[in-house]
Structures are given as structure tokens and as C-alpha cells.
Amino acid sequence: MRDVAVIGIGLTKFGELWDQSFRQLTAEAGSKAILDSGVGGKDIDAMYVGSMSSGRFVGQEHVGALVADASGFSHLHIPSTRVEGACASGSLALREGYLSIASGVNDVAVIGGIEKMNDVGGSAATETLATAADQEWEAFFGVTFPGLYAMIAKRHMHEFGTTKEDLARVAVKNHQNGAKNPFAQYQKEISMNTALNATPVAEPLGLMDCSPVTDGAAAVVLCAADRIGDFSGKPVKIIGSGQASDTLSLHGRRDITTLDASVHAGKMAYEQAHLKPSDINIAEVHDCFTIAEICAIEDLGFVKKGEGGKAVENKITTIDGSLPVNTSGGLKSKGHPVGATGVAQIVEITKQLRGEADKRQVKDARIGLAHNVGGSGATCVVHILEGM
């Protein structure tokens, strides 16, 4: 396998982007990443794009070709493929691009992630997101994602004594980070009081435990490590890539407080990188709900099972902690355009490892991990990156 590096990154503002179309967002993120990398259109061997449900959100499928077209590359006839794995679509696209270069088939690949979710109303968005759950055994009975993660939270509280305050601290921390990220949907801090007294969504989760509905796109350019000298982009190496699957439905799991797919994808990435969880300096984890961040840091081995709830209080995951988590603001504060999230996480890790994260820069960050989940944990993708 050849080594692969990220040599270009691009991100749109995340939020309610009423005046930008799906096409414009992909073009903006893609062109930013391509300019950042220094590659030309003719250098690009393949494109991969992650989008969970463009068909339901904006009525547009066939987005592989659309992205190549919107980027102005239709005349180059670049192979362009759309990849779908619910909220993990972005990192799946990244992994496909990574594998295609590592295997020697391609030298340069552009990876995009996109979702434009606000064009449909809130309930239609919730319904669309629920297509990532098991339609026959979960969605049919009326459960939505807040409901599924609320069950995970309830069980976590029951097993390990995790409290609503522990959940709220995750939201407060991520908003503190998001306030420093000019691309974030919510660039403001929130108080414990706001988090704890927010509108109830699904007990014990309130509005401030849930990531928002977001429009946005992200893109990165991947390049074979032996060719990075040909381009001007500042490289960050991908040293581990893991992916795992699990039962589609939550109730099919061995233990609902552990996302086994996270454990397995993490293990795969750590083994490839020859690293332990304690070697990681920074992480972007999939906090679609506050409880998800707590489970993620446990499942990835950053803290022992059951101790995730205290990670913020114990100053482990804060920006000045021993392992800062979600310096971008995470899905909670930065926003969660589902198909774009996995790629946006790589953008943040790359910024940190390049030392370009401005006010939220973690000092001496050298190894970063990105963790992206589809559904309630049926798909998980983990990447480990190293600054060069």
C-alpha cells in the first residue's frame, strides 16, 4: 500500500444558507480545496463525493457527475462516484479515495461531502434522517434519531451514573470551541443553564443536546505521498483508515452504550498507524448528540467505558485538556450537514496539524483522529492523520 496525504482543504460556511444552491456549495468547497492543493484539473484522477440524501433534501440524485460538472471538469471526463453511508457518507467517500490511491490505481483524488438540508422543513428533515435507521424495525414504529440516542443516553445513565449535567457540559464545551470557528453555524457560547433548560426533545435529550439541521459542503484533495512534491499544498499524512459495520437497528446490538462499529473501526486505524489511543493529540468525534461524544471517546479508548461523562469536567476533552475533542465546535456547534460532516472533520484535523486553526489551535498537535458515524452506529469510519 502506498502512503497517502491530504494536500488541500476547502470548506463553505455552515448554517442556513438560503441563498446558495447545492451546486454552488459543492463548487465552493471543491474549488477552495483544489486551489489550496495546487493541483490542476488534468492532475485529478478521480472524484468521490459523500451525500446522504440529496434526493430527499433537494430532489437531486446523480451527484457524482454533478460535482465534477459543477467544478468545471465535465470536459475532462473524470471518474466521479457518489458514496452513501448515512451521516458517515463523507468519511466513506474519503476512505474510497484513500484506498484508490493507496492501491496504486490513482495518484490524485478530490473528495467532497455535501448536504443541503434546510430546503425542506424541520419535520421532513427529521423524517429523511430517519431513513438511516431501520425502516422496518425502527422508523416504522415512529422512532427518530433523537429517540434512538435518548435510549442510548438513558442506558448510559443507568449503567454508569452519567448525568444530564454531563451531557450539558459536552454542549457547552463544543459551543466554546465553535465560537472560535468562523465557519461554524453557531458561533456563540452557551451557559450550563441554557443547555439544561432547553426545550425537551426526547428525554433526557433537550434541544442543546442535539446537532442542528445544516447546509454546507467540505472538500479535500488526496495525493499519493510519493507525488506530493509535484504540488504546492501543505501535506498531512493519512496513517490509519478504519471502517466497520454493525446491526442497522439499535435493539440488535450486544450493548447499546457501546458502538461496536466505533471500537472496530478505531482498532483497525490504530493498528495500521501503529498507535495507541494515548498517542492521539486531538480528535474530531461524531457528536450528533451530546451522548454520542461521550460514547465515542469511550469506544475509541480515550477514557474507560463509563467514564466519558466526566471527560469535560476532568478537563480531558477541553481545548486546553490532555486530548482536545471537537475543536471545530463539533457537529453540535459547527453544524451537521450530514454528508459533509466526515470530510469537514478531516478539514479541521488538517488545519490543526498544519497549525492553521487560529484561536482554537492546539499547541504541538501532531497526531489527529477523525471519527464519523452513520445512523446509530451501523457504520463507523475512523481516520488517523499525522502532520508532516
Added chain:
Amino acid sequence: MTDIGIVSYGGSIPRLRIKAEELADVWGKDGKRIAKGLGIPEKSVPSIDQDTATISVEAARNALKRCHINPQDIGSIYIGSESHPYAVKPTGTIVGEAIGATPDLMVADYEFACKAGTAGVQNCFSNVKAGLIKYGLAIGADTAQAAPGDALEFSAAAGGAAFIIGNEKVIATINHTYSYATDTPDFWRRAEQKYPRHGGRFTGEPAYFKHVTNASKNLMEKAGTTPKDYDYAVFHQPNAKFPLKEAKILGFTKEQIKPGLKVSYIGNTYSGASLIGLAGVLDIAKPGDRILVTSYGSGAGSDSFDITATDEISKYERDKAPLIDDMINDKQYISYGVYAKYTDLLYWE
């Protein structure tokens, strides 16, 4: 005096009210939280015999009671509403007959969501300015519809206000008016549909705020004014949050906004909303007071007015008809069951 402006005005607000908590109980929602979120603890409800025509007639009669003009001198009647009782057949002719203004009369019913009433004011202003008529009567009135269980049910209310526009004994001069419109489908009701639909959060930034902000800014630029020059500002008030946020965006203070902010007591009276707010401000205005009014109609557009109260307002016989606050305070609460009957939610033969 050649200044054109408001010669008289009058309001009409049904006395029935329903509380947010009463509505919320039916749908298993948290009424206190919703009331706080919207800033609407209760809203007005039309009784079984009240509709846009009766509200318009009452508002027009209240306006006539306060001045000494001959209804026969009214040359145009424009009524803005999204709840005209008839799809085809004007509300304006009913009002014209009721107040004795027919038959030498230009009449038309207007529809531009919540800003059709202010569009009527502009047209009366134009007709007077062109010398076509002596007085014009513009009314904004609605018995707003909301689908049962929809978020709109907590705000859609009933009420209206009438304004007589002319150039004699003007109590408040319309110095400038300006409109801003784009095709922005944030809220709509198609023919044959009983209830409107809306674009959720899309009704905020790209719709209400964009249009109200641009209309107000461009009007002030035209008038050469800044927010500091105004004693009062009235913005369309679909809830209490939007106009307060708008005030902040434009640089108006809460004190400038509060007197015209009636939505907290009666809900969103749609075409009536900004005009009831203006009527409430005129209820307390003194000579020289300057007022900015900006309406908003979904679809979307805003009409903005720069208005100055004249010396005439000190002689104006306001007490010949109830003030807006009098109507707000004259209320009777009803249950959801009664509400359902009066707003045509029940089926019986």
C-alpha cells in the same frame, strides 16, 4: 395645508381571547414555553358572527366617529386581507354601503399577505396626491387562519384598523413612503386550500428580516433620517420576537418599539398587525412625534412610511371611539372547544 396624511383612524379587535396554554393542552405541547418563545401569551379570536367585513366596518365607523367628514367625500376604499369572506365579490363594497360612501367610489380588495392594508394606505395617498379623490379609506383586517396543531395556531389572530387619508385636517403627515418587494415564497395559501403553509425558518432571515430591514433602511435614506429621529417605530409583528430583533438590527430602542407592539396582547392580526400598531401609537402621539412604520407581507414585500404627527392631533377627538388599548383590555376568554366552533374546525349538519 397641502400635506397629505392621516385624517382619522379607528381599530377593531374581537373581544374573545384564547390562551396559549389552552391551545397547547389540546396538542400536548408546553404552552408556557411556546408563549414565552413567541411572546404571545394569548390571542384574539373572531366570534361566530365576526369576519373581515364586520371588523372592517367597525374600524371604518370608529375612524368616522372621530372626524367630521362626509362619507360621501370618500372616493376610494381599499381593503387588504388574506381572509376576505368571498373569493369573488369584494369586501370593500360591503364597507362602502355600511358607512354610506357608495356609489361614487373606487373600490378594490387587496391581497399581499400581511402588508395588503399598508398597500391600501399607499394607494389612497397616491389618489389624494393625484387629485383624484378628496379622501381615501384604507383598511387592513384579518381573521387569520391556522391549521389545527400548526405552530401558527399560537399566533394567528383577528383584528383590523382603518385609516382615512386626505389633505385637510391631517393629524399625521405621511412624509415619505417606500416599498421593497421580491418573489420570496416563505408563506402561502393556494386557491381552495383552507390553511396557509409556511417555510418554517425560511420565514425569518431571507423573508421578514431581509424585506423589513431593506424597506426601512431605504425609506430612512430617502427621508434623510436615522433611528434617532423617530419617537416611535412600528414593524410588522407576526410574533413579539421578530420586531424586537428587527429594532436591534436597525438600531431602534425597545422604548421606541414597545408602544406599537400589540402582538403580545392579541397575537398576529396579519393585514391588521402593523396598522393596529400604528393606531396604538397615534392613540398617544403628540404634535411633532415622528413615527416609522414598516409592514411585511409574505411572498414577499414591505411598505415603509415616515410619518409626523401634526398640531391637528391635539384637537383630534380620539375619545369618540375606543382606543386600541381599550379594545385589548376588553376581553373574554374561551375554551378550545368554543374556539373550534367559532373558527370552523367542527363539522356539523
